[in-house]
Amino acid sequence: MFENLFGLIKFNMEIIVKKDFLRYFALLLITISLPACNVLNQKDPDVIVTTEPMLTKSEEGEVDTVVSADSINLDYNEEKGYTLGNNIIYFDYDKYSVEKNEDKDIIKKYSIYLKNNETASIRIEGHADERGSRAYNLALGEKRAETIKELMLINGVSIDSVEVVSYGEENLASSGTTEESHSLNRRVEIVFSNTGN
Amino acid sequence: MRKVLLFLFLISFISSAHSELKIKIQKAEIGALPIIISIKGDSEIFSSKNFSSIIENDLYGSGYFNILDSSKIKTSIKNTNTQYALWTLAGANFLLKASIFKDEEYEFIKFNLHDVIKKNIMFSYKIRLSKKSSERKVAHTISNLIFEEITGIKGVFDTKIAYISTENKENRKIYKLHVADIDGFNSVAIYKSSKQLMSPTWSPKNDKIAYVSFENNRPEIFIQTLATGERKKLLEGNNSNSAPAWSPDGKFIAYTSSVKGNLEIFIYSILEQKEKRITNSIGIDTEAEWHPSGKKIFFTSDRSGKPHIYLKSIRSGKAKRLTFTGSYNADTNVSSDGKYLSLVHNGGNGHKIAIYSLEDNFLKIISSGRLDEAPSFAPNNKMILFASQKFNKGILVATSNDGRIRKEIELSGEDVREPIWSH
Numbered sequence: 184m185f186e187n188l189f190g191l192i193k194f195n196m197e198i199i200v201k202k203d204f205l206r207y208f209a210l211l212l213i214t215i216s217l218p219a220c221n222v223l224n225q226k227d228p229d230v231i232v233t234t235e236p237m238l239t240k241s242e243e244g245e246v247d248t249v250v251s252a253d254s255i256n257l258d259y260n261e262e263k264g265y266t267l268g269n270n271i272i273y274f275d276y277d278k279y280s281v282e283k284n285e286d287k288d289i290i291k292k293y294s295i296y297l298k299n300n301e302t303a304s305i306r307i308e309g310h311a312d313e314r315g316s317r318a319y320n321l322a323l324g325e326k327r328a329e330t331i332k333e334l335m336l337i338n339g340v341s342i343d344s345v346e347v348v349s350y351g352e353e354n355l356a357s358s359g360t361t362e363e364s365h366s367l368n369r370r371v372e373i374v375f376s377n378t379g380n
Numbered sequence: 381m382r383k384v385l386l387f388l389f390l391i392s393f394i395s396s397a398h399s400e401l402k403i404k405i406q407k408a409e410i411g412a413l414p415i416i417i418s419i420k421g422d423s424e425i426f427s428s429k430n431f432s433s434i435i436e437n438d439l440y441g442s443g444y445f446n447i448l449d450s451s452k453i454k455t456s457i458k459n460t461n462t463q464y465a466l467w468t469l470a471g472a473n474f475l476l477k478a479s480i481f482k483d484e485e486y487e488f489i490k491f492n493l494h495d496v497i498k499k500n501i502m503f504s505y506k507i508r509l510s511k512k513s514s515e516r517k518v519a520h521t522i523s524n525l526i527f528e529e530i531t532g533i534k535g536v537f538d539t540k541i542a543y544i545s546t547e548n549k550e551n552r553k554i555y556k557l558h559v560a561d562i563d564g565f566n567s568v569a570i571y572k573s574s575k576q577l578m579s580p581t582w583s584p585k586n587d588k589i590a591y592v593s594f595e596n597n598r599p600e601i602f603i604q605t606l607a608t609g610e611r612k613k614l615l616e617g618n619n620s621n622s623a624p625a626w627s628p629d630g631k632f633i634a635y636t637s638s639v640k641g642n643l644e645i646f647i648y649s650i651l652e653q654k655e656k657r658i659t660n661s662i663g664i665d666t667e668a669e670w671h672p673s674g675k676k677i678f679f680t681s682d683r684s685g686k687p688h689i690y691l692k693s694i695r696s697g698k699a700k701r702l703t704f705t706g707s708y709n710a711d712t713n714v715s716s717d718g719k720y721l722s723l724v725h726n727g728g729n730g731h732k733i734a735i736y737s738l739e740d741n742f743l744k745i746i747s748s749g750r751l752d753e754a755p756s757f758a759p760n761n762k763m764i765l766f767a768s769q770k771f772n773k774g775i776l777v778a779t780s781n782d783g784r785i786r787k788e789i790e791l792s793g794e795d796v797r798e799p800i801w802s803h
Contacts, residue, residue, distance in 0.1 A: 277686065277708070315731050316711035316724045316753050317798060318579050318623040319680055319687060321592075321599060322636060322643045322666040325620060329641040347638075348598045348620060353576050 250291045252299070257378060267292045270373040272331065273366060276312070279327040281334065290331060293373055294338035297345075303379030307331050308372045309349040310356070312365035317351055324349030327371050346376065401564030404788045405441060412446040413530065415439060416472045418455045421480040423487050425512050428480055431489065434519035435476070435526070437563060438537040442527060443785030448472055464499040472496045476526060480509070489518065493526055502529050516565060534760040536562060536801075541765060542580040542589055543776060543799040545569075545791055556794075557591055559606065562801075564789060571604060571611070578798060583626050586802045590614070590624040590633060601635055614648060615655070621646075625668045625677075634658070634668035634677055645679055647694060658694055665690075667711050672718040678702075680710040689723060689736070703736060705743050711754060712736075715761040716803075720781075722755035722764050733766045735781055746783040756800045757781075767797045 258266050270293075272286045281287060297303055309324030328347040335345055357364040417435050419428040432450065439445040453470055455477050457463040467475050478491035487509040493502040505525065507518055517538060524535030538561075545556045555577040560567035571577065575594035582589060587606055592599045599622045601614040614633060615621055621637040627647070634647045645659045645668045659665040661683045669678040671691070681690050684701065687710045692699035703709040708726035715721075718738070725734035725743065730750030736743045747766065755766040761781070768777045770788070774795035778787040790796070 277682070314751060315687075315708060315726070316667065316680075318636075318667050319664070319710045319724075321578070321622050322664045325638060326641075326643055326664050329638055329643075333641045350576065350594075351578070353578075 250288050250295065252295055255292050255296050257380070263374075265375045265378045266373070267296055272327075272371045272373075274327055274369045274371070276365070276369065277323070279323065279330045281330060287334075289373070290334050291338065294335050294340050297335070297340045298338075300379030301341075301344075302377060303375065304344040304346065304377045306346045306348060306374045306376050308374060309347070310354060310368055310370050310372070311352045312368040313352045313355065313360075314365065321349050321351035324351050327369075331371050331373070400792060401560055401567050402790045402792065403441065403564045404790070405443070405786075412444060413473050414446045414448050414471050415474040415476070415526075416448045416450050416453055416467065416470065417476045417478075418450040418453060419476075419478040419480070419489075419491075420455070423480055423482055423509075426480050426487060426489070426509055426515060428478075430515055431478070431480070431519050431522070434516055434563075435523050438520060438523035439526065441563065441787060442537075443780060443787075444527070444531055460499070464494075464496055467494070467496045474502075474526075474530060476522075478522075489522075491522060493529060516561065520561075520563075533762055536758045536760050536763070538562075539759055540586065540802040541776075541799050542582060542802070543796050544577050544580060544591075545794040545796045546774075547794045557589070557604075559589070567791075570606065570609065579623055580798060580800055581624055581626060582800060582802045584628055584630045584803055590626060592622050592624070601633070603633075623667050625670055627670050628672055628674045634670065636666040636668070645677065647677075656694075658692065659699065661699075669712050669714055671714060672716060678712050678714060678721065680712070689721065702738070702741075703743065709734075709736075713756045715757045716759060717761060720757075720761065722757055722766075724753050724755065733764060733779075735764070746779060746781065747777070749777075752777075754798045754800070758801050759803055763801075765799045765801050767799060 255267055258268055263270065269289055272281060272289055281290065293305060297305065307328040309328030311320035311323045325347065328349055332345050332347050336342060355368045356370065357367040417432050419432045422428055436447045440447045448471060454466060457466065473496055475494045475496055476491055477494065478489055480487065480489050488506050489509060490506045492504040495502050503525065507521070509518060520538040523537040527533065527535035527537070540559055541562055542557065542559050545558055547554045547556070552574060555573050555575065556569040557571040557577050557580055558567055558569050573593060573595055578592045580589050580591040588603055589606065590601055590603045593602050598620045601621050601624045602611050603614055604611045619637055621635050623636045625634040627634070631651060632647045632649055634645060636643055636645055638644070642662055643664045643666050644657055645665050646655045646657050648655045658677060659679065661681065663682045665679055665681045667680040671678065676691055676693050678689060678691050680687050681699065686707050688701055689703045689709050689712050690699040690701050706725050706727040708724070708731065710724045712721045712723040721736040721738065723734055723736060724731050725745060727745070731752055732745050732749065733747040733752045733755045734743050734745045746764065747768070749768040751769045753767050755764050757764055763778050763780055765776060765778045768775055774797045776789035776796050776799045778789065779785060
């Protein structure tokens with residue numbers, strides 16, 4: 184009886200340890216990737232609050248890229264509305280992972296901005312190229328947008344300031360049928376619903 | 381007032397003229413059966429010419445029949461041997477002899493189908509005619525009877541299709557959800573929107589259509605009753621949901637929605653107004669399609685890295701992967717006998733329609749486009765309807781499941797897409 188109880192406790196402990204391990208492992212990864220980040224919110228290890236420059240993880244032989252809070256400025260143009268400079272992230276065919284440092288920098292820029300402007304909110308719009316089924320492409324666009332959202336949440340952005348929507352293959356950026364056109368269509372666009380100003 | 385009425389009349393005339401579906405038969409069955417349709421007699425309301433042309437169009441369009449000119453054929457010769465000899469000489473294997481007549485009260489169409497080679501009558505019927513509006517329906521019923529009697533295959537001439545069209549008006553796109561007879565007539569836009577419409581699907585009784593509308597700036601599922609035009613949002617709240625599929629008993633709708641960044645399949649009980657999650661995997665699970673038993677669901681998942689078709693019980697258990705060939709298999713539709721899947725397949729040469737046999741796990745490509753999508757089986761499982769592109773314009777294609785018969789369906793001035801055949 185007691186043995187069973189202990190077994191159960193031990194089992195639960197293991198789950199807790201496993202969960203915590205994953206959590207701290209994720210934190211560790213983020214911490215490694217942010218060596219200059221010196222202000223950590225100790226209460227909730229999932230949330231990293233910083234006003235210092237954020238560094239992206241450096242690949243071997245690559246120079247670290249720096250996203251500093253000072254470099255984040257609201258741009259306005261008629262076509263795109265308000266952006267923080269580049270607001271489009273492109274994807275490989277049938278893929279939704281973010282690999283390039285420049286794309287990670289876009290995510291970081293928006294993350295920092297949203298954390299510093301609590302009333303600001305964004306809409307992450309996912310798109311796919313025209314090939315394949317429309318319903319699958321709608322899901323693919325949503326998955327791409329959700330991926331960006333998840334990365335922002337890891338960066339400490341509040342879930343309430345991010346909305347995700349997919350248009351699938353409906354709103355093409357380029358109407359051609361070449362691979363170049365397709366690659367311009369496989370994208371996520373970040374749009375301000377409220378700039379917080 | 382009169383001006384307004386005239387204006388309205390013009391508008392309705394123009395819009396109905398616009399939404400006419402044009403059907404072009406490209407390939408017909410080799411060895412199509414020669415048949416003569418001979419209908420005599422007219423009444424005040426009904427014309428034998430209309431009946432003839434509807435039935436001829438149905439049978440020719442099926443690809444199984446070759447229509448011979450009936451105008452020079454005598455059908456009133458008393459001597460049966462002479463009569464059959466004359467018809468044989470005209471090259472006919474079959475002949476429909478029909479007449480429209482009126483007794484004291486009602487109008488009727490009476491018809492006999494003759495087997496010219498065997499020299500006998502295969503069937504005779506009499507149908508009472510009521511309203512002019514029922515003319516096409518009665519003619520399609522006659523086509524079904526002829527088709528079933530001769531080929532042994534269930535006729536689908538009285539079935540319908542639903543599809544989405546888009547039209548560019550002053551730099552704005554107008555989306556329309558249409559319902560039309562399978563021969564392209566009676567095309568009606570049952571819903572119009574300036575926001576995207578997609579994924580129409582028929583209820584099992586063909587009385588309602590579920591579809592996705594972006595009217596609230598996100599994909600949401602709506603159900604529209606055809607008889608009343610009444611529309612209802614399926615799920616409360618502000619979540620995106622898509623890819624609706626009606627269960628065979630009409631009590632549930634399967635759909636896709638995201639959970640913690642992953643797209644999962646749910647089923648919603650219309651009676652209990654409750655949803656239940658069916659899949660749980662990292663990545664994309666979407667495009668649910670019910671197995672005819674109502675106990676399992678086919679769906680598209682990229683859990684193996686690329687989109688493939690899976691099958692899973694709605695109660696529990698692991699999903700079973702079905703497709704292994706090609707780099708892309710998605711948007712599956714199952715035949716009513718549960719033996720075949722039609723799907724979008726890419727084997728390295730563009731997105732084409734393929735049929736997958738669930739019995740021997742064999743996949744066969746049946747279309748030749750590069751951007752073919754949205755396949756659905758005819759209720760008799762003999763034809764497949766899908767969307768294709770022609771000179772950058774969206775068209776619909778109906779093809780026999782061996783690919784030998786092919787029909788193109790175009791809507792003048794509009795792009796058409798996402799067709800789905802009624803049950």
